[in-house]
Every structure is written in C-alpha cells, then in structure tokens.
Amino acid sequence: MDTYQEAKLDALGDPTRRAILARLIDGPLAVGELARDFPVSRPAISQHLRVLKEAKLVVDRAAGNRRLYQLHPEGFATLREYFEQFWGQALQAFRRKVEEVPKAAPEVAKKIATKVATKKTPKKEEQ
Numbered sequence: 001m002d003t004y005q006e007a008k009l010d011a012l013g014d015p016t017r018r019a020i021l022a023r024l025i026d027g028p029l030a031v032g033e034l035a036r037d038f039p040v041s042r043p044a045i046s047q048h049l050r051v052l053k054e055a056k057l058v059v060d061r062a063a064g065n066r067r068l069y070q071l072h073p074e075g076f077a078t079l080r081e082y083f084e085q086f087w088g089q090a091l092q093a094f095r096r097k098v099e100e101v102p103k104a105a106p107e108v109a110k111k112i113a114t115k116v117a118t119k120k121t122p123k124k125e126e127q
Contacts, residue, residue, distance in 0.1 A: 005078065005079075007055040007056075008055045008057060008075065008079050009079075010055070011051050011052050011057055014048070014051075016040065016044075017051060020048055020058075021057065021058070023037060024069060024070055024071050027070065028061075028063075028068040029068065030063070030068055030069070031049065031066070031067065031069070034049075049069055052069075053069075055075065056074070056078075057071070057072055057075045057076065058070060058071060058075075059072045099113050
C-alpha cells in the first residue's frame with residue numbers, strides 16, 4: 001500500500017472528517033459554513049480539512065477572500081480501486097466455498113457458482 005492510500009485510510013478513521021466529507025457531497029463549502037454544523041471550533045475544522053487535503057480527498061480553491069473546499073474525485077477513485085480488490089477476493093472465496101458443497105447437491109452448487117462467477121461490480125456511473 002502506498003503512502004497516499006495510508007493517508008486516505010487514516011483520514012477516514014476520524015468521525016469528524018467523515019462527517020465533513022459527507023457535508024461536501026452536496027458541493028463546495030467554505031470553512032465557516034462547515035464549522036457551523038460541528039461542535040468544534042473553526043480552527044479545528046481547518047485542521048481536519050488540512051488532513052483531508054494532504055490525503056487528496058478534498059481540494060480547495062480561492063473564492064474572493066475565502067477558500068472553498070470540495071471533494072476530490074480522483075482521490076476517491078483510488079480508494080475505490082483499493083477496496084474493490086477485497087470485494088473480488090471475497091467473491092472468489094465465496095465461490096470456492098460453494099463449490100465445496102457435498103456431491104448430493106451438485107446442481108444447486110453449480111447454479112450458485114455460476115451466479116457468483118457472473119456477478120459484476122457496479123460501474124462508476126451507476127453509483
């Protein structure tokens with residue numbers, strides 16, 4: 001796992017940072033707007049945003065005398081790729097387990113194994 005992946009996972013480990021990301025789903029917000037929704041100070045929100053920015057989960061841009069923060073799609077794309085590898089491994093393990101079903105029910109095992117083998121992960125556009 002590369003350093004950026006670790007930073008992303010570490011950043012997601014904090015509930016306040018996850019809540020900030022959830023607020024940014026609807027679009028860019030300034031620090032002051034974000035801070036209104038949390039029981040922590042504006043400087044604390046700024047520190048959380050710094051961690052999220054270093055982890056490449058948010059980006060910021062100047063808007064007059066404030067900075068607007070928004071989700072960074074490329075950062076989330078690499079996280080998705082990381083988690084999809086586990087999903088594929090889980091499906092393969094499930095298929096192996098199903099194929100171990102006793103010979104008394106081979107047609108059932110074959111149906112289940114076929115369904116698992118043809119199961120596709122959702123496309124990015126569908127989410």
